[in-house]
Amino acid sequence: MANAQRIVAESQRPTVFGHALLIQAMVIEQLCWLLRSLPENSVSNDYTELHQGNVSRDQQALVNAATYYLDVHYNEDLTLGTVAASLHVSAAYLSRTFKAIQGETPISYLTRLRMQRAKQLLMQEAITVRQVAHAVGYQDPYYFSKVFKRYFGAAPTLIER
Secondary structure, three states: OHHHHHHHHHHOOOOOOOHHHHHHHHHHHHHHHHHHHOOOOHHHHOOOOOOOOOOOHHHHHHHHHHHHHHHHHOOOOOOHHHHHHHOOOOHHHHHHHHHHHHOOOHHHHHHHHHHHHHHHHHHHOOOOHHHHHHHOOOOOHHHHHHHHHHHHOOOHHHOOO
């Protein structure tokens, strides 16, 4: 409750230096507290439930954060470098840690996520392959079609609607 009151108080001072940054930081802090209070979610479990005995809490938290980031931003133009930078680690460390815990690289996780969402869109909605490609984060519809065919064994145009 005190955090919410701080946000409201700061919102009344829009001309003070750093106003926007402070509001953003306080909102993120509030979201973290809310997510940690939820039962059975990967964010609240990152420091309490380790899936492998030799994985540190920090490594598990990093993978949970990366997975969450990819789940939320899969439709954007992402690279391993941009994901790593957003999590304040090197791309090599993120890739190595993610693979050790998840069993796949962050990019293969992202591709799987995008392909599953693309298939859902192609089956449910009357939209073009180009629109689906853009909706799941691919700028080039031809490259998207190539990846889709490699992943599912069929071109996106052959998916039953």
